[in-house]
Amino acid sequence: MEIIEERIGEVTVLKLTGRLDSVSAPELKDRVKACARNGQLHLVIDMAGIDFVDSSGLGSLVACLRSLNKGAGDMRLAALQDRVRAVFELIRLHQIFEIFDSADTAVDSFRNA
Amino acid sequence: MIRPTVEVVLQCAQRLDLLRLATEMSRLICTTLSASDLDQDLVDNVELAVSEACTNAMRHSQTGDANARMIVRFELYEDRLVVEVKDQGAGFDLDKVPPPNFKEHPDGGYGLYLMQTIMDEVFYTRGSEYNTLTMKKYFRKEGPFPS
Numbered sequence: 001m002e003i004i005e006e007r008i009g010e011v012t013v014l015k016l017t018g019r020l021d022s023v024s025a026p027e028l029k030d031r032v033k034a035c036a037r038n039g040q041l042h043l044v045i046d047m048a049g050i051d052f053v054d055s056s057g058l059g060s061l062v063a064c065l066r067s068l069n070k071g072a073g074d075m076r077l078a079a080l081q082d083r084v085r086a087v088f089e090l091i092r093l094h095q096i097f098e099i100f101d102s103a104d105t106a107v108d109s110f111r112n113a
Numbered sequence: 114m115i116r117p118t119v120e121v122v123l124q125c126a127q128r129l130d131l132l133r134l135a136t137e138m139s140r141l142i143c144t145t146l147s148a149s150d151l152d153q154d155l156v157d158n159v160e161l162a163v164s165e166a167c168t169n170a171m172r173h174s175q176t177g178d179a180n181a182r183m184i185v186r187f188e189l190y191e192d193r194l195v196v197e198v199k200d201q202g203a204g205f206d207l208d209k210v211p212p213p214n215f216k217e218h219p220d221g222g223y224g225l226y227l228m229q230t231i232m233d234e235v236f237y238t239r240g241s242e243y244n245t246l247t248m249k250k251y252f253r254k255e256g257p258f259p260s
Contacts (some may be wrong), residue, residue, distance in 0.1 A: 011229070019133070019162055021133075021136075022164075022168045022172065023129060023133065024131060028186070028232075030259045051165075052136075052161075054161055054164040054165055054168065054224075055165060055168075055224045055227055056168055056224075058223070059221045059223070059255070060220070062218060062219070062220040063220040066220070083157050086157075086229070087161065087211070090227060090230060091213060091215075091227065092215050092218070095218070096218050112248075
């Protein structure tokens with residue numbers, strides 16, 4: 001999985017490409033931890049390039065969200081492919097994440113808060 | 114006894130980095146070998162179930178033995194795909210796996226639920242050499258052909 005980081009004001013966008021599964025999940029967790037250590041507490045995960053997730057991959061997103069929330073941070077998701085959204089809904093994770101149609105609208109949601 | 118039209122076996126070390134061999138194989142079998150014109154959702158679901166099953170086998174069945182093997186067997190029939198994932202771990206009792214906690218949403222505990230939701234049949238047997246998780250997916254939406 002490739003992770004590209006972009007800063008837009010106070011918001012950090014992590015753009016993911018590839019597969020988010022038990023192989024790549026630790027990489028995402030490490031990257032989010034590094035952001036938090038660096039004081040980057042408002043994250044948008046741009047999922048447009050993710051074409052496969054399993055429960056390990058989704059579990060890593062939950063762990064990242066919990067970890068950021070403990071430090072007064074937040075993480076929002078953007079641009080889920082239909083296939084990925086279907087897995088989110090199967091395990092009802094759409095109930096705990098704020099999910100936006102695009103990374104831009106997710107970034108704006110932090111600015112307008 | 115009806116024999117499968119195609120039988121493919123992957124045997125490898127119980128290493129997480131080999132997971133994608135199994136998931137790619139499931140996709141290839143569904144898309145290139147099946148005589149049925151399978152819809153994309155079915156192919157996606159089988160790939161997800163194989164990922165969950167193999168991750169469980171590799172992650173939760175660690176024996177500490179570097180030589181421990183995992184076997185993934187795909188049996189393609191006219192009306193269904195059967196996937197067996199065999200591991201050499203301690204095994205578990207399928208009936209004692211708790212359902213997902215949808216109130217607190219922890220970061221794990223969804224794998225078996227996903228497999229049981231998206232596949233038509235899931236069962237598990239413990240053996241002296243291998244434990245076997247078996248999953249079946251029928252190609253007709255209404256389930257197995259009547260016998």
